[in-house]
Amino acid sequence: MYLSLSKPFTSELSTISLTHSLLKKAKLSVTATAVGASLLLSSFTPTSAVANEVEFEASGNVSLEQRYFFEEALYPEQLSHSQTSLSVEPELYWQWNDGSDSVIFTPFYRVDSHDKQRTHGDIRELAYIHASDDWELRLGIRKEFWGVTEFQHLVDVINQTDGVEDFDGEDKLGQQMVNLSVVNDWGIVDVFLLPGFRERTYAGVEGRLRGPLVVDEDNVSYESSAGQQHLDVALRWAHSVGDFDLGAYWFHGTNREAYLSPTSENTLQQSSLQQYYSQMDQLGVDVQATLGDWLWKFEGIHRRTSLEDFWASQAGFEYSFIGVFDSNLDLGLLMEHSWDSRGEVELGAQGSLMQNDLFLGARLAFNDMQSSELLMGIGSDLDHNAFSFMIEASRRFGDNFIASFDVRLLQSNELNDLLYTLSNDDHAQLSVAWYF
């Protein structure tokens, strides 16, 4: 029941995070860059001195965010009402050989006034890309997005969720990879080798938007004896045929979703949740049909782990009204349904919160000089009484500032629902981002 709508043409602050595995990550990225460097040196063809000129570009953003929770916290250690944080995400980019070779580096850091887990850094991207006519090699830490729907990103599986950033699940941690992409007449084939697994980030003791038990970042176990070093693989095909955009993939490796269970050793007050990452095989399909003003969308997965075997889907449509009320305003209406074969689950048990949920959304684009935009979404669990609501307004000020104002409301009468544990966490959030 996490709501999220992607906003075309306004760049969502892609904030993200994680500290404790930074060192490990740094080590891996060194190997990646070493491989990259050797490849890159070999690709230097000293034919044209001009083309080999390295072009450099720096850009990025700094964002100040203020959250206000309307009600007192449900659990004693949590922050009471106000939470402030500042994030920085520069992007450094080099290209040469007329852009056939490039290196991108995007570090990220957030400082949070209360939640220690939310104060964290991550390397979103540190990658070398070599592009040839019909193939591309991408080496290093990257982000890779798959999927077509808006309210849940079911098929998106390569990058781990940076859960502490925002609760819409759209923020991702950088993933180490070797990715070969080949363009054919019959579609683009991507092969991924993913060494090094990233653990999900969760709100800390002081943080809001969490359940009664804190997820213990130090109590992590893996099904694979290789643990975090398991080499995951993925193979994806994507193609556009007329009005249809199709994608299908197979992923084999560490499940990005941890099985969480209360620690047994500590039966007293200070219990926490331990994380267990199983191995999984997942097949995924995504389809979008773009038919005039209608976008029809479908995402489906089949996941098999040693503990379970299930199907899930996200399907719906988006319809656009162009120039409503005889103005420049565009109105987009969205509807999506989530289904999961595991059905309703007990709180704390493994399963999806989105087993039979309906989402409605509206996106109003003003198409003005300031790119003003308004998004609204409602999510409702059809199996029991739970809903979430969000509204998000954003606008550009001057040439370099974007201000956004969000309100999120979460409600549930069902003790079993995660939203029940979050029902005191209704909040408003104001953020101002400076882009450079």
Add this chain to the structure above:
Amino acid sequence: MLTKKIVMSAALALSTLSLLAVSTDSFALSAEEQKGLDISLEAKKRDLGWQDSTADMLMLLRNKQGQESIREIKMKSLEVLNDGDKSLTIFNKPRDVKGTAFLSFSHPVDADDQWLFLPALKRVKRISSRNKSGPFMGSEFAFEDLSSFEVEKYTYKYLGVDELNGMTNFKVEQYPVDENSGYTRRIVWIDTTEYRIHKIDFYDRKDSLLKTLTFSDYKQYLAKHWRADNQEMINHQNGKSTELKWSDYNFKTGLSDSDFNRNSLKRAR
């Protein structure tokens, strides 16, 4: 309107010899319609063979109070014979949309295929190309004003000759074939010597004058292709204007189909 559309598409279906064949097959046209069409065919023919091009575009948006806002955009285009052109539009300013890129496969009669790359999520999104009449990046240019000119997108009526900036111009009325167009008609001034567009008047759905676009500082590339360095769009109804300044035009740079796919969209700079 509808019958004209059918006649046009029938003519297109019949013609295997592409553009030039249209004029011979378009038997149902009146003399003014035929002449209007012939002028556009000639203009298109004179510009054929540019293969591919790259250029930088600076967009200056001005509101009634004179406040300005800048858009910085890079364009790559590929000429496609017997179909619409392909283009890649890369945004650099405003900074919050930096890295956003837009890929379009235009088609003369069918809906264009369009994809948008959103850098924050690294997401490629197929978007509806129905939105032709909407403003491009908050400017006075609609999406359709910036898409590649294809003869089949309009039906024509020759209005006569007119003096403009000391040049003799054909004055042609053009009627969009696509019902999603924001216009009932455009009046276009095309000079009689080089077949370059100098001015366009746009009439809205209520057939009142909405905007005027003027072209200036034409330069010729490869001794053949004329491109205007300056385009100014004035909206008569809301008092706003947008100026386009083109620079760094390059032709036959060696771009190919492989520069216009999902992968190149994702790494576009």
